[in-house]
Amino acid sequence: MRKLYIQEEEAGQRLDKFLKKYMRQAPASFVYKMLRKKNITRNGKRAAGGELLAPGDEISLFLAEETIENFRGASRVSDGDGKRSAAGRGEEKGKRGQVPSPLEILYEDAHILIVNKPVGMLSQKASVEDFSMNEAILSYLARSGELTEERSRAFTPSVCNRLDRNTSGILLAGKTLAGLQGLSAALKERTLRKEYLCVVEGCVTEPLRLDGYLARDRGANRAEVSREAGAGRQRICTDCVPLLSGKEASLLRVHLITGRTHQIRAHLASCGHPLLGDWKYAGAAKGKAWLEKYGLRSQLLHAFRLVFPEMKGTLGYLSGREFLAPVPEPFEAAAERLFGPEARRFCKPEAGQLCKPEAGQLCKPEAGRMSRPEAGKMLGGR
Numbered sequence: 001m002r003k004l005y006i007q008e009e010e011a012g013q014r015l016d017k018f019l020k021k022y023m024r025q026a027p028a029s030f031v032y033k034m035l036r037k038k039n040i041t042r043n044g045k046r047a048a049g050g051e052l053l054a055p056g057d058e059i060s061l062f063l064a065e066e067t068i069e070n071f072r073g074a075s076r077v078s079d080g081d082g083k084r085s086a087a088g089r090g091e092e093k094g095k096r097g098q099v100p101s102p103l104e105i106l107y108e109d110a111h112i113l114i115v116n117k118p119v120g121m122l123s124q125k126a127s128v129e130d131f132s133m134n135e136a137i138l139s140y141l142a143r144s145g146e147l148t149e150e151r152s153r154a155f156t157p158s159v160c161n162r163l164d165r166n167t168s169g170i171l172l173a174g175k176t177l178a179g180l181q182g183l184s185a186a187l188k189e190r191t192l193r194k195e196y197l198c199v200v201e202g203c204v205t206e207p208l209r210l211d212g213y214l215a216r217d218r219g220a221n222r223a224e225v226s227r228e229a230g231a232g233r234q235r236i237c238t239d240c241v242p243l244l245s246g247k248e249a250s251l252l253r254v255h256l257i258t259g260r261t262h263q264i265r266a267h268l269a270s271c272g273h274p275l276l277g278d279w280k281y282a283g284a285a286k287g288k289a290w291l292e293k294y295g296l297r298s299q300l301l302h303a304f305r306l307v308f309p310e311m312k313g314t315l316g317y318l319s320g321r322e323f324l325a326p327v328p329e330p331f332e333a334a335a336e337r338l339f340g341p342e343a344r345r346f347c348k349p350e351a352g353q354l355c356k357p358e359a360g361q362l363c364k365p366e367a368g369r370m371s372r373p374e375a376g377k378m379l380g381g382r
Contacts (some may be wrong), residue, residue, distance in 0.1 A: 016049030111179030169303025191309035308375035
């Protein structure tokens with residue numbers, strides 16, 4: 001028999017979901033059978049599984065210790081060296097990627113963590129061989145003592161948004177269930193304002209609103225953009241404002257209105273302005289030219305700004321908060337080579353800087369300005 005007492009960070013979730021996380025290798029049918037037979041109880045009473053847990057709730061498992069441990073499987077908590085604990089260390093061999101040391105933390109509190117993801121790291125692993133930012137964050141929390149075996153028994157912190165492997169910038173993670181749920185809800189509702197910096201081929205001198213439909217080719221890991229709706233196509237909308245323009249390239253601030261895989265890369269390529277360094281959407285010929293001229297091996301795309309909407313509940317204190325992430329050195333070096341010293345102020349902006357009219361920005365355009373065709377080009381895809 002084993003008794004579990006619900007902690008603050010575990011409260012608010014359904015009992016059955018808690019049990020499935022705690023005994024993650026147990027079939028759902030087994031969990032519900034044990035609940036029906038009162039082999040698993042909540043506060044000494046029969047439970048159906050749909051009850052919401054509260055801090056201090058007592059969960060009793062009238063099961064053999066061997067059964068519980070078999071269903072729990074290997075540990076997911078890393079030790080102070082960034083490796084898994086003894087139960088799971090064998091899984092760590094052969095992982096691809098490396099842990100950024102140290103993590104570039106932009107903000108942290110009891111519920112959330114905001115980091116600046118480097119180029120070359122996955123947000124979440126795509127296969128068991130990968131070591132992603134998610135594992136790096138778990139390792140950091142384990143080293144700091146915030147993530148222990150006891151605390152991770154039915155909830156494990158996790159990243160909430162994703163960036164492509166070779167896209168850098170702001171990555172969000174929930175450290176508690178309330179933090180994860182609050183961030184996930186804001187992302188799902190598209191109320192978080194997400195802005196990117198990118199360098200594209202060609203001269204862009206006026207704001208662009210890009211509308212279209214995106215279809216993913218999962219086999220080729222790329223997306224195609226078209227003007228017409230159709231089966232398997234998702235509506236996409238992207239706002240772009242030129243910050244600096246030259247004969248060869250332009251530095252854009254991009255407001256991601258919808259958030260689809262490869263949206264910015266595919267959308268800009270579809271209207272003749274592929275991202276510098278983006279071999280996938282610009283082709284090998286241009287990729288080789290950019291490599292020879294600028295040393296670029298990946299796209300110049302960086303998630304640099306995040307603004308929280310009016311938040312309710314536990315994360316209410318984040319309402320209206322703005323977070324910025326400086327661009328990586330290769331991005332800054334390429335931008336300065338293309339646009340001169342003026343590029344520096346966009347690569348390491350201070351809070352609010354890119355919203356000042358005198359800086360030439362359109363972070364806060366006049367009401368309806370970007371919704372009228374005359375305010376900029378209305379471009380779709382092919």
